[in-house]
Amino acid sequence: MRIFSGIQPTGEKHLGNYIGAIRQYVEAQDRGEPAVFCIVDLHAITVSYDPKELRKRLHDTTAILLAAGLDPERCVLFRQSDVKEHTELSWLLGSVTAHGDLNRMHQFKDKSASQKELVSAGLFFYPVLQAADVLAYRANEVPVGEDQRQHIELMREIARRFNERFGETLVVPEHRIPEVGAKVMDLQEPDRKMSTSVGADSGRVFVLDEEKAIRKKFGSAVTDSGREIRRGEDKAGIANLIGVLSVASGKAEDEIENDFADAGYGDFKKAVADSVVEFLAPVRDAYPEIRADDAELERILATGAERARGYASQTLADVRSAMGIGPP
Numbered sequence: 001m002r003i004f005s006g007i008q009p010t011g012e013k014h015l016g017n018y019i020g021a022i023r024q025y026v027e028a029q030d031r032g033e034p035a036v037f038c039i040v041d042l043h044a045i046t047v048s049y050d051p052k053e054l055r056k057r058l059h060d061t062t063a064i065l066l067a068a069g070l071d072p073e074r075c076v077l078f079r080q081s082d083v084k085e086h087t088e089l090s091w092l093l094g095s096v097t098a099h100g101d102l103n104r105m106h107q108f109k110d111k112s113a114s115q116k117e118l119v120s121a122g123l124f125f126y127p128v129l130q131a132a133d134v135l136a137y138r139a140n141e142v143p144v145g146e147d148q149r150q151h152i153e154l155m156r157e158i159a160r161r162f163n164e165r166f167g168e169t170l171v172v173p174e175h176r177i178p179e180v181g182a183k184v185m186d187l188q189e190p191d192r193k194m195s196t197s198v199g200a201d202s203g204r205v206f207v208l209d210e211e212k213a214i215r216k217k218f219g220s221a222v223t224d225s226g227r228e229i230r231r232g233e234d235k236a237g238i239a240n241l242i243g244v245l246s247v248a249s250g251k252a253e254d255e256i257e258n259d260f261a262d263a264g265y266g267d268f269k270k271a272v273a274d275s276v277v278e279f280l281a282p283v284r285d286a287y288p289e290i291r292a293d294d295a296e297l298e299r300i301l302a303t304g305a306e307r308a309r310g311y312a313s314q315t316l317a318d319v320r321s322a323m324g325i326g327p328p
């Protein structure tokens with residue numbers, strides 16, 4: 001089973017990233033043959049960004065992944081721009097991607113609406129680069145959160161169209177979206193997903209937040225005017241907290257509803273905060289030492305890129321040959 005996923009170098013990752021994606025990566029590394037994880041700096045440049053910050057943030061994200069338990073001996077961890085096959089393949093796949101499909105991408109609609117200066121062509125082409133990321137490794141499985149469902153659907157379509165047009169070359173991947181926690185909602189606006197770029201900091205818990213900050217954010221989480229701790233309509237805030245507690249504590253959501261049947265919202269929020277503090281503590285504790293060694297981070301990324309290239313270059317050779325590109 002070949003497993004691949006990508007994550008943006010936004011530096012501080014939030015609880016949604018951790019629950020929806022990062023904990024799945026850690027679990028995947030011993031199933032994957034291999035499990036490949038890519039920090040996607042080329043995707044990050046499709047919206048406005050500060051070049052001076054990008055490398056620093058990339059190291060921040062790398063260190064979070066390592067602190068969360070990715071082990072460079074048990075998986076392939078690398079920086080997207082180090083493996084040039086991704087960019088070449090994205091161009092080649094552009095010729096089997098429907099413009100109309102790209103036009104329908106939710107993430108493009110959302111992100112383009114929030115750009116103040118420029119909606120780049122890169123942002124429009126972003127899902128094709130994402131398809132190249134996965135297809136270059138002939139991955140079978142892609143662990144992601146709910147918001148990536150449409151992008152995975154598109155890469156499946158691209159792989160199918162490629163195989164139809166040029167012969168069986170690429171593997172059609174499957175998404176792996178967790179049952180609970182695939183869409184962690186903003187604590188202040190629980191009808192919207194927790195996000196790095198949208199909303200106030202009080203609505204998102206960062207993986208590296210101090211205990212005090214975590215308690216404060218859960219303490220002021222928006223709920224509803226009722227008093228029942230259960231999932232249901234008009235209960236987006238409470239339902240979100242139940243999901244978060246379920247993942248952090250390892251208990252089923254039904255069990256949580258039973259356990260807290262007689263509790264008030266205040267006590268419930270406190271229990272969620274306790275559990276999340278404990279859940280994230282190992283990552284926060286391990287982070288500073290890992291982050292302090294930039295040279296070691298670069299060494300890990302370079303080793304990962306070398307290994308990644310081994311897989312990607314093979315696929316590229318097959319794709320070029322199938323498409324009639326380059327010398328025979």
Ligand code: AMP
Nearest residue numbers: 007008016020021144145182183184194
């Ligand atoms: P990004 O930081 O945008 O690269 O996202 C990294 C991973 O986190 C992707 O697999 C997303 O689907 C996942 N993710 C992002 N936001 C959330 C959220 N609010 N809840 C669950 N998963 C999320």
Ligand code: TRP
Nearest residue numbers: 004005006007008040130133134
């Ligand atoms: N677009 C993804 C996100 O915003 C990140 C990503 C890039 C990705 N390439 C990928 C995810 C390949 C899965 C597979 O989160």
